[in-house]
Amino acid sequence: MPQLLLAVDPVPWARAQMAFTLAxxxxxxxxxxxxxxxxxxxxxxxxxxDDADALELAQRWSKYMAVTFAVGAVTGTVLxxxxxxxxxxxxxxxxxxxxxxxxxxxxxxxxxxxxxxxxIYGWKRLKPWHHFWTGxxxxxxxxxxxxxVVAANAWMNEPAGFTVNSAGKVVDVAPLEVIFNxxxxxxAVHMLIAAYLVGGFLIASVYAAAMLRGRRDRYxxxxxTIAFTVAAIATPVQMLVGDQLARWVYNNEPTKxxxxxxxxxxxxxxxxxxxxxxxxxxxxxxxxxxxxxxxILSDPTTGKDTVIQGLDxxxxxxxxxxxxxxxxxxxxxxxxxxxxxxxxxxxxxGAVWLFKRRMPEGKWFLRIAAISGVLSxxxxxxxWVITEVGRQPWIxxxxxxxxxxxxxxxxxxxxxxVIVALYTGVALTLVLILRAMARRxxxxxxxxxxxxxxxxxxxxxxxxxxxxxxxEVTS
Amino acid sequence: MAEAVxxxxxxxxxAYALFGGADFGAGFWDLVAGGAAKGKRPRAVVDHSIGxxxxxxxxxLIFVLVVLWTAFSEAYGSIMLTLFVPLSLAALGIxxxxxxxxxxxxxxxxxxxxxxxxxxxxxxxxVPFCMGAVAGAVASGRVPAGGKAGDxxxxxxxxxxxxxxxxxxxxxxxxxxxxxxxDAKRFGDEEMTEYYRRRAIGAAFVAGIxxxxxxxxxxDDARYVFDGLTxxxxxxxxxxxICGVGSIVLLVRHNHRxxxxxxxxxxxxxxxxxxxxxxxxxxxxxxxVSQAAAPxxxxxxxxxxxxxxxxxxLPSLGLLYVLDQKGLVEVEEATPPA
Numbered sequence: 001m002p003q004l005l006l007a008v009d010p011v012p013w014a015r016a017q018m019a020f021t022l023a024x025x026x027x028x029x030x031x032x033x034x035x036x037x038x039x040x041x042x043x044x045x046x047x048x049x050d051d052a053d054a055l056e057l058a059q060r061w062s063k064y065m066a067v068t069f070a071v072g073a074v075t076g077t078v079l080x081x082x083x084x085x086x087x088x089x090x091x092x093x094x095x096x097x098x099x100x101x102x103x104x105x106x107x108x109x110x111x112x113x114x115x116x117x118x119x120i121y122g123w124k125r126l127k128p129w130h131h132f133w134t135g136x137x138x139x140x141x142x143x144x145x146x147x148x149v150v151a152a153n154a155w156m157n158e159p160a161g162f163t164v165n166s167a168g169k170v171v172d173v174a175p176l177e178v179i180f181n182x183x184x185x186x187x188a189v190h191m192l193i194a195a196y197l198v199g200g201f202l203i204a205s206v207y208a209a210a211m212l213r214g215r216r217d218r219y220x221x222x223x224x225t226i227a228f229t230v231a232a233i234a235t236p237v238q239m240l241v242g243d244q245l246a247r248w249v250y251n252n253e254p255t256k257x258x259x260x261x262x263x264x265x266x267x268x269x270x271x272x273x274x275x276x277x278x279x280x281x282x283x284x285x286x287x288x289x290x291x292x293x294x295x296i297l298s299d300p301t302t303g304k305d306t307v308i309q310g311l312d313x314x315x316x317x318x319x320x321x322x323x324x325x326x327x328x329x330x331x332x333x334x335x336x337x338x339x340x341x342x343x344x345x346x347x348x349x350g351a352v353w354l355f356k357r358r359m360p361e362g363k364w365f366l367r368i369a370a371i372s373g374v375l376s377x378x379x380x381x382x383x384w385v386i387t388e389v390g391r392q393p394w395i396x397x398x399x400x401x402x403x404x405x406x407x408x409x410x411x412x413x414x415x416x417x418v419i420v421a422l423y424t425g426v427a428l429t430l431v432l433i434l435r436a437m438a439r440r441x442x443x444x445x446x447x448x449x450x451x452x453x454x455x456x457x458x459x460x461x462x463x464x465x466x467x468x469x470x471x472e473v474t475s
Numbered sequence: 476m477a478e479a480v481x482x483x484x485x486x487x488x489x490a491y492a493l494f495g496g497a498d499f500g501a502g503f504w505d506l507v508a509g510g511a512a513k514g515k516r517p518r519a520v521v522d523h524s525i526g527x528x529x530x531x532x533x534x535x536l537i538f539v540l541v542v543l544w545t546a547f548s549e550a551y552g553s554i555m556l557t558l559f560v561p562l563s564l565a566a567l568g569i570x571x572x573x574x575x576x577x578x579x580x581x582x583x584x585x586x587x588x589x590x591x592x593x594x595x596x597x598x599x600x601x602v603p604f605c606m607g608a609v610a611g612a613v614a615s616g617r618v619p620a621g622g623k624a625g626d627x628x629x630x631x632x633x634x635x636x637x638x639x640x641x642x643x644x645x646x647x648x649x650x651x652x653x654x655x656x657x658d659a660k661r662f663g664d665e666e667m668t669e670y671y672r673r674r675a676i677g678a679a680f681v682a683g684i685x686x687x688x689x690x691x692x693x694x695d696d697a698r699y700v701f702d703g704l705t706x707x708x709x710x711x712x713x714x715x716x717i718c719g720v721g722s723i724v725l726l727v728r729h730n731h732r733x734x735x736x737x738x739x740x741x742x743x744x745x746x747x748x749x750x751x752x753x754x755x756x757x758x759x760x761x762x763x764v765s766q767a768a769a770p771x772x773x774x775x776x777x778x779x780x781x782x783x784x785x786x787x788x789l790p791s792l793g794l795l796y797v798l799d800q801k802g803l804v805e806v807e808e809a810t811p812p813a
Contacts, residue, residue, distance in 0.1 A: 067577055074573030077533070080540045081566040084555025089622055091544050092552025096769030099545025103780045106541045110534050110784065114791045121798040137791075162770075170548075173769065175776040408624055409559040418567060426574045433578050 011403055013412040014086040017419060019388070021078055024423050026384060027377055028072035032112070033142035033192070034199030034230065035065045036119075040135045041226050047128045053219045057226070060441050061203075062120055064434055069116055071430055075423070076109070086412065090395050090405035096170045097162040097178045098152055098396075104179070105148035112141035146195055147188045154183035157253060157387065159396050182252060186245045187387070193238045194383065198376040200231025201342065205373030208366045216361070225359055228369065231376070232346035239343055242336075243297075250298045253397075254309040255319045256390035259328040261294045262287075265310040270294040275333055277326045282312065320392045328390045335382035338375050345372060476775070477768035480546045481757075483781050485750045487542060491535035492746050493650070493739060496643075498532050500651025502572070502599020503644065504674065505592060518592070520667050524658035533573070546777050547767040549620060550757040557618045557625035558609050561636075565605035568598035603647045604640040611639025613758060614749065615697040620762035634696045638689045645685050646742055649678035653722065653738040657731045672726055675734070679723045683716075686745070699759045703752025711748035715741045 039061040046055035084091050091098070115137040122131035155161075161177030162170045207224035250257045257263075262273045264282045272294040276287020295306040311319055320328060345368055352360040360366075391397055395405045501521045508514030508521075544551040555562060575595035608631045612618055615635035619625050630636070652675035659667035693701040704712055718741035725734035753759055757767040768774060 070577035071574055073533075074570050074577070077537060077569055077573070078566050080537050081555075081562060084540075084544065084551050085559055085562055085566070088552040088556035090552075091555070092549050092622055095544040095548025095551060096546075096773045099541065099548065099769075100773060100776050102541050103545050103777055106534075106538055107780055107784050107787070109537065110788050111791065113534060114788065114795055118791070118795050118798060121795065125798050134794075171770050173773045175772050407556055407559060409556070409627060411559065411563075411627075415563045415567075419570075422567060422570055426570065429574070429578055 007410045008413045010408065010410055010412040011406045013416045014406050015402065017412060017416040018082060018086055020416070020420060021075065021082060021423070022384070023381055024427070025072065025075040025079060026380065028068055028075060029146070030195040030197075030199035030202065030380070031065065031068045032072050033146055033195035035061060035068070035203065036116075036135055036138035036142060037196070038200070038203065038226050038230055039065065040132065040139065041230075042222070043132050043135065047132060051222075053222050056219060057223050059123060060437075062116075062123070064437065066116055066120055067433060067437070068430070069112070071426065073109075073113065074426075078419075085409075085415075086407055087395065087405040088407050090400060093168070093400065094159075094162075094170060094396055097159070097173050098155060100173070100175050100178050101148045101152040101155070105145050105152075108141040108145035108148060112138055112145065115141065142195070143192060146192050147184075148179075150188040150191045151179045151181070151184045153387070154187040155179075155181045156394075156396055157187070157391055158183035159399055164399075183248075186241065186248050190238070190241050190245050190383070193234050193241060194380050197231050197234035197238055197342075198373075198380050200227045200229075200234060201376040202227075202373035204228035204231060205370050208369035208372075211361070212363070212366050212370060221359065224369075228349060228359070231342075231372070232349050235339070235343050235346040239339060242339065247298065250308070253390070255311070255314050256328070256387070257298075258309055258311045258314075259320050259325040259390050260332045260386060261298075261308060262325065262329045263294070263308050263310045265312050266307065267310065268295055268307045269304045270298075270306075270308045272297070273329075275330070277329070278311075278322050280322045318393065318398075320390060324389050324392050328386050331382040331385035331389070335379050335386065338379040338382070342372060342376060342379070345369065476771055476778075477546075477765050480542065480768070480774045480777055481750075481764050483778065484539065484542050484546070485747060487535055487539040488750075489743050489746045491532075491539055492646075492742060494532035495535055496603065496647040496742065497650045497654050499599045499603045499644075500647035500649070501655065502596045503648045504651060504655065504671075506596035506600060516664070516667055517670060520655055520659045520662065520664065520671070523662065524655060533569075536569075542777060546769050546774055547757055547764070548769060550762060550767045552622065553620050553758060553762070554609065554613060554618055556622070557627070557630050558612055560627055561605040561608045561612075561631045565602050565609070568602040568605065571595070572598040572602060600644055603643040606640075607643025608636040608640035610643070610749065611636035611697075614639065614693075614700045614753065616699060616759040616761065618758050618761075620758050620767075634692045638685070638692045642682070642685050642689060645678060645682045646745070649675065649682045650738055650742055652678050653726070653731075653735050656726070657735050660731055668731075672729075672731070675738075676723055676726050679719060679726070679738075683719055686715075686719075697759075699756070700749070700752045703754065704748060707754070708748040708751040711744045711751060715744040715748065718744065 039058045042054045042058035042061065045051050046058055115134060118134045119131070119138060122134050125131075126134065155178055158181045160181040161174040161179075163172045165171045204224050204227035207220050207227065210220050211224065246257075246260070249260070261270060262276060262278055262284055263270055264278060264284060269292050271289035271291050273284060274288040274290065276284055276289075278284055292304040295302075295304050295308060298308055299306040311325065345365075348365060349360060352358070393401045393403070395402045501524065505514075505518055505521050508517040540551070543554075571594045575591040575598075578591050612631045612633075612635070615633065617625050617630040617633065617636075652671050655671040656668055656675050659671055690701075690704075693704065718737045722734045722737035722741060725731075725737060755763050755765065757764050
C-alpha cells in the first residue's frame with residue numbers, strides 16, 4: 001500500500017487532537033452531571049406544590065438532557081478509542097492501573113444511560129413519586145462517574161498503587177490506592193462542584209437571555225431561579241475548594257505550582273503576578289505584581305516568608321517549557337478572574353433574594369447572567385489547561401513522558417482535521433436542535449413538554465400516530 | 476483468573492455483536508430502502524425497533540474497550556498502534572452515527588431528516604466493516620505484540636481482514652432483518668413483515684456463502700485460526716451452520732419467533748468460535764492471554780465490577796423493558812399530539 005498520508009510528526013497533532021476532543025467533551029459533562037438534579041428539583045416542586053410550570057420545566061429539561069447526553073456519550077466513546085489510538089504505549093504499560101477507575105466509571109455510565117431512558121418513559125407510565133425516584137439514580141451515577149474519571153486523571157498527576165518491575169511491566173497493582181490516590185479527593189470535588197456550577201450557569205443563561213427578550217412569565221423565572229440558585233450556591237463553595245486545592249498543589253506538585261505562580265527562581269516573598277509572561281532567559285516581564293501575595297496564600301501561617309520553589313529547581317526536561325508555563329499562568333488568571341466575577345454575580349443574586357425576596361430582574365444583572373454560562377465554561381476549560389499543561393512533559397508524572405507514550409502513526413494530522421470538522425458540525429447542529437426543540441415546545445404551549453415520542457431514549461411513537469414525514473410526503 | 480476475564484471480554488464482544496450488530500444492520504436496511512417515498516415504511520419499522528435501548532446496545536463497545544485496556548493492556552495498545560486507520564474510521568463513524576441518532580428524532584423537515592438518515596445509514600455500514608476488519612487483522616496474526624507497529628495498511632487490507640469486514644456487515648444485516656420481521660409483525664404490518672422476511676432469507680444466504688468462502692480464505696491466510704476452527708472450535712462452527720440453516724427454514728415457514736432465536740445462536744456461536752479458535756492467544760502466535768493479562772488485583776477488580784454490573788444493571792434494563800411494553804398500550808389510547 002502506498003504512503004497515502006503525509007509523514008508528519010504525530011506528537012503535536014496527537015496532543016492537539018486529545019486536547020480538542022477533551023475540551024469539547026467536557027462542555028457536555030456538566031449538563032450530563034447536574035441537569036438531572038435540577039430537573040428533579042423542578043419535579044419535586046411540581047409534585048409537592050402541584051406546580052404546573054415546574055412540571056413543564058422538568059419535562060422539557062428531561063428531553064433536552066437526553067439529547068445532550070446522547071451527544072456526550074458519542075464524544076465520550078471517541079475518547080475510549082483515542083487513549084489507544086493516540087497513546088498506545090501509555091496504555092500498553094499502565095492500562096492495568098489507569099484502567100481501573102474507568103472500569104468503575106463504565107458501570108455508572110451504563111446506569112445513567114438506562115435511568116435517563118426510564119425517567120423519560122416514566123412521565124406517562126409511573127406514579128409521580130415513583131417516577132421522581134427513578135431520576136435519583138441519574139444524579140448518583142453522574143456523581144460516581146465524575147469521581148471515577150477524575151480519579152484516573154488525578155492518578156496521572158500522582159501515580160500510586162503499582163510497581164514497575166525490571167522488565168518495565170506494571171506489577172503489584174493495588175486498585176484502591178490507584179483510585180484513592182493523593183490527588184484524587186480534592187481534584188474530584190473541584191470537578192464535581194464545577195459540574196454543578198457550569199451546568200447551573202449554562203442553563204440559567206438561556207433563561208436570562210429569554211427574559212431579556214421579554215419572556216418574563218413565571219415559567220422562565222422559575223427556570224432561571226432553579227438553575228441560577230444551584231450555580232450561586234456552588235460558586236462560593238468552589239472558591240473555597242479551589243483555594244484548598246491550590247495549597248495542596250503548592251505542597252505536592254511544585255513544578256505545576258511554579259508555573260501557575262510564574263516563579264522562575266526559588267524565593268520567599270513571591271508576588272502574585274496578574275498576567276505578565278516568562279521569557280526564555282528566565283525573567284518575568286509585564287503584568288501587575290502584587291507584593292508577597294503568592295507566598296501568603298501558599299502558606300498563611302508563615303506569610304510572606306513562605307518559600308516557593310522556582311522552575312530553576314527542576315531539570316529542564318522534566319518541567320513545563322517556557323511556552324507551557326505562560327499557558328498555565330494565563331489559564332490560572334482566566335480561571336481565578338472569571339471565578340471571582342461569577343462569585344460577585346452570585347453574591348448580587350443572593351443579596352437581592354435576602355433583602356427583596358425575589359430574583360434581581362434588572363437589565364444589567366440579566367445581561368451578565370446571560371453570558372455567565374459561557375464564562376463558566378471558559379473558567380472550567382482554563383482549569384483543565386492548568387492541570388494538563390502544568391503536568392507537562394509527563395503523561396504519568398515522573399514515570400512516562402508524553403513523547404514516549406505517543407503513537408508512531410503519521411496520519412494523526414489528518415484524523416485531527418477530520419475530527420475538528422466533524423465536531424464543529426455536531427456542535428452547530430446540537431445548538432440548532434436545542435433551539436428548535438425550545439421553539440416547538442413554545443408553539444405547543446402548556447403540556448408540550450410531555451410529548452415524548454421525539455426524544456432519543458424516549459419511547460417509540462405508536463405507528464398509529466400521524467408521522468410528520470408522512471403528512472409531508474402525502475400532501 | 477486471566478481466563479475468567481477473557482470470558483468476560485468475549486461476553487462483551489458477543490453482546491456487542493448481537494445488540495450493536497442488529498442496530499448497525501438496521502442502519503444497513505435504512506440505507507438500501509430506496510427513495511423517501513418508497514423507503515418510508517421500511518424506515519418507519521427501523522425507527523421503531525431501534526428506539527429506546529439504543530445507547531445500552533452501544534455501551535457494550537465501551538465495555539469491551541475498557542476491559543481490554545484494563546485487563547489486557549498490551550493487546551489493547553498493540554491493536555490500537557497497528558490498526559490506527561480502521562479504528563480511526565470506526566471512531567469517526569460512531570460520531571456520525573450516534574449524533575445522527577440523537578438528532579434525527581428531533582428534526583422535523585423531511586430533507587434534513589434525510590441528511591441525518593444518510594449519515595446514520597452510511598456509518599452503520601462503515602463501522603461494522605471496520606470492526607470486522609480489525610477482528611480479521613487480529614485473527615490473521617498481523618498485529619504484533621510488544622509495542623512494535625505492524626504495517627498500517629497491509630495489516631487490515633488483506634484477505635482475512637476484508638473477509639472479516641464483509642462478514643460483519645452481512646451478519647449485521649441478517650441479524651437486523653430477522654429482528655425486523657418480528658418487530659413488523661408485532662406492529663401488525665403484514666406487508667413489512669413480508670418485506671423483511673424476504674430480505675432476512677436473502678441475507679442469510681449471502682452470510683452463509685461469505686462464511687463458506689471464508690473457510691478457504693482462512694486456510695491460506697490465517698492458518699492458526701483455521702486450525703482452531705477445524706479442531707477445538709469445530710462444534711461451535713457446526714452449531715452456527717445448523718442455526719443458520721434452521722433460521723432460513725423457519726423464515727420460509729413463517730415461524731418468526733424461533734427464527735430470531737436461531738439467528739442469535741448462529742451469530743453468537745461464530746463469535747465465540749473465533750475466540751476458541753484463537754485460544755490461548757490474544758494476538759495469535761505473538762501474545763498469549765496469560766502474557767497479556769494484568770496483575771491479579773486488577774483482574775479481580777474487573778470481575779467484581781462485572782458482577783456488580785450484572786446485579787444492578789440487569790434489573791434496571793428489565794424495568795425499562797417493562798415500561799416499554801406497558802407504554803405501547805397507553806400511548807395508543809392517548810390522543811395524538813396536535
